[in-house]
Amino acid sequence: MTDSTMKMDAPPSTWQRFKESHFWHSFRIDRVAQISFAIFVLYVVMALSASFIAPFDPYDPSQIDILDSEIPPSWDDEGDERFLLGTDAQGRDMLSTILYGTRVSITIGICAVLLQAFLGIVIGLTAGYVGGRVDSLLMRIADIQLSFSTMMVAIIVLAVFQATFGTELYQELAMIMLILVIGIAEWPQYARTIRASVLAEKKKEYVDAARVMGFGRLRIMFRHILPNTLSPILVISTVQIANAIISEASLSFLGLGMPVSQPSLGSLISSGFEYIFSGAWWITVIPGLVLIVLVLVMNLLGDWMRDVLNPKLYKG
Amino acid sequence: MTEQTNSLVQIRDLYKRFSISGDLLDQLQFKGGKIVRHQEYVHAINGVNLDVMQGEALCVVGESGCGKSTVARTVMGLLNPTSGQIAYKGERIDHLNDRQILPFRKKMQMIFQNPYASLNPRMTIQQTLQEPIQFHNPNMSAAEVRDKIHEVMFSVGVDPTWGERYSHEFSGGQRQRISIARALAVDPEFIVADEPISALDVSIQAQVLNLMMDAQEQRNLTYLFITHDLSVVEHFGTRVAVMYLGTVCELAPTKQLFSQPRHPYTQALLSAIPRLEDDRPDYIKLIGEVPTPVNLPSGCVFHGRCPHANERCRQEIPVLRMLDDGTQVACHGVEENRL
Amino acid sequence: MPLLEVNHLEVCFGLRSGSVKALRDVSFTLERGERLGVVGESGAGKSVLGFSILNLLSRPGFISSGHVNFEGKDLASLSPSELRSIRGNRISMIFQDPMMTLNPVLTIGDQMVECLLAHRKISMADAKRVALQKLKQVQIPSPEKRLDQYPHELSGGMRQRIVIAIGLLLDPDIIIADEPTTALDVTIQAEIMDLMLDLCEKNNVALILITHDLGVVSQVTQKMLVMYAGRIIEQGPTKEIINDAQHPYTQGLMNALPQMALPGQKLNQIRGSMPPLQNIPRGCAFNPRCEYAFETCKHNLPSFTQSGNCLVACHMVAEMKQVAAHKEEL
Numbered sequence: 001m002t003d004s005t006m007k008m009d010a011p012p013s014t015w016q017r018f019k020e021s022h023f024w025h026s027f028r029i030d031r032v033a034q035i036s037f038a039i040f041v042l043y044v045v046m047a048l049s050a051s052f053i054a055p056f057d058p059y060d061p062s063q064i065d066i067l068d069s070e071i072p073p074s075w076d077d078e079g080d081e082r083f084l085l086g087t088d089a090q091g092r093d094m095l096s097t098i099l100y101g102t103r104v105s106i107t108i109g110i111c112a113v114l115l116q117a118f119l120g121i122v123i124g125l126t127a128g129y130v131g132g133r134v135d136s137l138l139m140r141i142a143d144i145q146l147s148f149s150t151m152m153v154a155i156i157v158l159a160v161f162q163a164t165f166g167t168e169l170y171q172e173l174a175m176i177m178l179i180l181v182i183g184i185a186e187w188p189q190y191a192r193t194i195r196a197s198v199l200a201e202k203k204k205e206y207v208d209a210a211r212v213m214g215f216g217r218l219r220i221m222f223r224h225i226l227p228n229t230l231s232p233i234l235v236i237s238t239v240q241i242a243n244a245i246i247s248e249a250s251l252s253f254l255g256l257g258m259p260v261s262q263p264s265l266g267s268l269i270s271s272g273f274e275y276i277f278s279g280a281w282w283i284t285v286i287p288g289l290v291l292i293v294l295v296l297v298m299n300l301l302g303d304w305m306r307d308v309l310n311p312k313l314y315k316g
Numbered sequence: 317m318t319e320q321t322n323s324l325v326q327i328r329d330l331y332k333r334f335s336i337s338g339d340l341l342d343q344l345q346f347k348g349g350k351i352v353r354h355q356e357y358v359h360a361i362n363g364v365n366l367d368v369m370q371g372e373a374l375c376v377v378g379e380s381g382c383g384k385s386t387v388a389r390t391v392m393g394l395l396n397p398t399s400g401q402i403a404y405k406g407e408r409i410d411h412l413n414d415r416q417i418l419p420f421r422k423k424m425q426m427i428f429q430n431p432y433a434s435l436n437p438r439m440t441i442q443q444t445l446q447e448p449i450q451f452h453n454p455n456m457s458a459a460e461v462r463d464k465i466h467e468v469m470f471s472v473g474v475d476p477t478w479g480e481r482y483s484h485e486f487s488g489g490q491r492q493r494i495s496i497a498r499a500l501a502v503d504p505e506f507i508v509a510d511e512p513i514s515a516l517d518v519s520i521q522a523q524v525l526n527l528m529m530d531a532q533e534q535r536n537l538t539y540l541f542i543t544h545d546l547s548v549v550e551h552f553g554t555r556v557a558v559m560y561l562g563t564v565c566e567l568a569p570t571k572q573l574f575s576q577p578r579h580p581y582t583q584a585l586l587s588a589i590p591r592l593e594d595d596r597p598d599y600i601k602l603i604g605e606v607p608t609p610v611n612l613p614s615g616c617v618f619h620g621r622c623p624h625a626n627e628r629c630r631q632e633i634p635v636l637r638m639l640d641d642g643t644q645v646a647c648h649g650v651e652e653n654r655l
Numbered sequence: 656m657p658l659l660e661v662n663h664l665e666v667c668f669g670l671r672s673g674s675v676k677a678l679r680d681v682s683f684t685l686e687r688g689e690r691l692g693v694v695g696e697s698g699a700g701k702s703v704l705g706f707s708i709l710n711l712l713s714r715p716g717f718i719s720s721g722h723v724n725f726e727g728k729d730l731a732s733l734s735p736s737e738l739r740s741i742r743g744n745r746i747s748m749i750f751q752d753p754m755m756t757l758n759p760v761l762t763i764g765d766q767m768v769e770c771l772l773a774h775r776k777i778s779m780a781d782a783k784r785v786a787l788q789k790l791k792q793v794q795i796p797s798p799e800k801r802l803d804q805y806p807h808e809l810s811g812g813m814r815q816r817i818v819i820a821i822g823l824l825l826d827p828d829i830i831i832a833d834e835p836t837t838a839l840d841v842t843i844q845a846e847i848m849d850l851m852l853d854l855c856e857k858n859n860v861a862l863i864l865i866t867h868d869l870g871v872v873s874q875v876t877q878k879m880l881v882m883y884a885g886r887i888i889e890q891g892p893t894k895e896i897i898n899d900a901q902h903p904y905t906q907g908l909m910n911a912l913p914q915m916a917l918p919g920q921k922l923n924q925i926r927g928s929m930p931p932l933q934n935i936p937r938g939c940a941f942n943p944r945c946e947y948a949f950e951t952c953k954h955n956l957p958s959f960t961q962s963g964n965c966l967v968a969c970h971m972v973a974e975m976k977q978v979a980a981h982k983e984e985l
Contacts, residue, residue: 204434205428205429205430206433206434206436206437208389208394208426208428208434209428209434209495209498210436211394212393212394212424212426213425213447213451213452213502214414214417214421214422214451215451216414217414224436227438228436228437228438379840379841379842379843380811380840489928517697517867517928517929518867518869518908518911518912519696519907519911519924519928521911522911522922522923522924522925525913525922526921526924529921530921544840545913546841547914548913550913550918551916551919551922552913570918584842585841585842587845588841588842588844588845589841590844590845590848590870590874591870591914592873592897592912595874596852597845597846597849597852597875599842599845599846599849602842605810605812605813606810
């Protein structure tokens with residue numbers, strides 16, 4: 001006794017499902033999303049292959065000549081074709097430093113967000129599903145954490161660390177410290193988003209069915225509810241990566257971020273700032289533009305994803 | 317009520333209330349110069365005594381707010397009773413923790429109302445059915461599990477080759493069949509069905525109801541069937557319990573309830589069903605509106621709307637009494653032979 | 656001239672996968688004060704019909720051909736402001752869920768007065784008086800108090816009465832009610848349907864009742880039409896169709912009701928389910944599920960056959976009529 005009216009062919013493969021999905025279709029018709037994504041991919045590719053495509057290694061002292069310092073970009077009259085985007089005050093090639101700097105920035109951005117997401121998901125799932133006092137406690141902690149600005153906390157922690165352990169140790173551990181600080185400061189964003197999703201999903205009958213089946217809490221939380229809360233996570237992740245990159249850039253600008261020996265885009269902007277008034281604008285402006293474009297495309301992608309994954313418009 | 321040996325589920329003196337006053341801080345109010353604690357409750361179940369006999373289909377009917385869904389959820393352990401006991405084959409199950417109740421989970425299963433929310437949208441049908449089978453039968457081989465999935469899908473009329481699909485690719489009726497398959501996959505003895513066909517079209521309702529009746533015959537199941545649709549009850553149920561504001565007004569074998577309803581509420585309910593033969597709605601008009609379960613009326617919960625209420629009805633809560641013909645009614649009027 | 660005339664109405668939805676016809680060749684008339692039931696299951700197109708009468712369809716839905724004539728004027732040809740003066744004023748609509756229809760942040764009084772002032776040039780005080788009068792008509796206890804209350808403070812039955820009162824505020828000629836009692840309890844449903852019947856009879860208001868509940872239709876309406884996959888398959892006086900349905904689908908629908916089966920026996924079911932609108936079978940849309948289907952049904956669309964006072968779109972009924980006519984001649 002089967003429903004013969006509905007003729008069904010073989011179930012579509014995952015790739016086929018993706019191609020027919022609302023997500024892919026919206027991407028294909030939205031120019032802004034396509035361009036943003038292309039630029040983002042370009043950034044990532046360039047960053048990953050920095051060691052292969054950079055014309056110089058800017059942190060190898062033997063490749064730097066102080067006589068090459070402050071050469072403008074190659075399209076300028078006084079430019080040099082060896083250095084496409086000019087050189088900085090020490091004679092390092094700007095293109096190479098920017099490539100390496102982008103790699104550092106993106107690495108910190110993504111790792112910090114992975115840490116935030118992990119903490120936020122575990123805490124948010126627990127608070128939402130268990131409820132009661134546990135929920136109140138965890139959310140109060142989140143509230144307290146949110147009332148401290150990330151910048152303020154980061155500055156204090158990093159400054160104290162630098163003072164206590166000295167600059168040498170600090171320089172070695174800078175990247176890890178930054179990832180930890182930014183990661184731990186921003187988990188409440190994820191926790192709250194996940195908790196809201198979990199509260200909505202908890203009411204649905206499939207969760208009741210899982211309870212009636214005898215499944216334990218952990219299994220229900222991670223195996224049944226978590227996969228249904230992934231859409232909002234995806235949406236905020238893009239924006240959070242952009243925010244993490246900016247936070248790191250701000251900290252580096254203030255001198256508390258990546259050291260000069262392993263600069264990120266932020267430290268490049270910072271170290272080049274004083275030369276703006278002496279006329280060597282490219283040392284700070286070009287890394288600045290690179291940073292702005294990166295953050296912009298991530299925000300645009302995030303906005304687009306928020307619209308596409310809006311559950312009211314997309315019944316998935 | 318005598319304890320019968322073939323009674324599968326026993327519900328005794330069940331009370332359930334929900335607090336709607338928020339947490340401690342919300343409850344504190346400043347009244348008359350001092351701080352008082354103000355608590356409000358929704359009294360969902362107010363003293364329910366029911367036995368579900370082996371092999372029967374006990375239907376619980378009532379309108380919204382009567383507490384029938386709450387009874388279903390409490391019996392299944394999704395909610396903890398405020399007081400009272402639930403027992404399965406004589407063993408108390410209402411106070412057991414997750415681990416202790418596990419062996420009962422295999423024997424008692426549930427089907428839900430909303431076919432669009434009762435299947436996990438991110439799991440394929442195969443996964444949905446596989447998980448319970450593997451969980452309750454850890455010694456089954458992969459091949460045996462697969463066979464079981466096929467068998468149960470076939471028995472509910474869903475093509476077993478559709479296992480790799482997701483729930484949103486199925487219609488409402490098909491999803492409900494899959495939910496039934498999930499419940500049947502662990503070979504239960506007792507199934508609670510909470511309005512399983514209310515969300516479906518009329519012609520699909522017939523299909524799913526037939527499926528449930530077949531399953532009962534083939535697998536020797538006992539049903540506790542919650543519904544508001546009295547015509548379904550007349551067809552499907554062996555006994556009927558009519559609920560109003562958390563209490564059982566009348567409990568009788570189906571034929572008897574429909575041919576000779578005793579409680580005034582049952583009479584009003586039956587008269588309100590739109591029948592194909594009528595020229596106009598021909599129903600017993602009840603006075604006033606349904607009171608909220610927050611502020612329960614004193615005495616008989618129905619006295620405010622009952623055309624036959626007297627002083628005793630306003631003061632004293634009636635108890636379910638057995639009449640000569642096997643019907644149980646909780647009504648002073650019936651007891652006093654006024655009605 | 657009939658009050659409302661729908662002629663060969665066709666409604667399309669422009670979906671990603673292509674254009675889908677939600678309504679095909681729908682025609683019926685409605686006289687002043689007449690009560691019509693539109694019956695069908697979900698996906699049949701009855702709600703779409705309700706919305707398209709008032710041209711309330713939003714993209715991607717649109718009327719692709721056919722006319723809706725109100726008092727002789729084609730509603731599609733009216734300007735937006737003319738159409739607005741008809742909506743709510745001459746033709747009003749009542750929806751299924753009163754909680755969604757009523758604005759939760761405005762009091763009942765505000766909502767009713769706003770509705771009145773949009774269509775009539777009267778003072779606030781007068782508007783309040785009319786609102787009170789309508790509330791009394793729908794038998795709401797203590798109507799003065801209700802004007803200052805918010806929707807969430809009232810029960811479901813009361814809210815639906817208020818929605819009906821708002822529907823009646825401007826003394827419309829037609830009320831379109833889209834599943835007005837589906838969300839309500841059975842006892843409240845009986846009261847509301849009785850009320851609507853009363854009001855329609857007293858005020859000579861025409862009613863289009865869209866529902867899946869055959870019992871309600873049989874109690875309230877004078878004529879009905881049955882829809883399947885976007886088409887009308889049977890229409891005629893309610894009593895005749897209820898007592899002697901001709902189309903196999905209508906028969907199947909009635910037989911599937913639990914009232915129609917013996918207790919304990921299996922219910923009569925129609926196998927299969929309504930096809931999705933993107934994938935309607937050729938010929939008669941019902942043919943894969945019909946136990947009487949023969950060759951013609953799979954290829955040709957049935958046209959309406961007159962049977963008694965009813966019109967039935969079924970090849971088998973047409974054949975039987977022909978055979979009967981031949982027999983008469985002989």
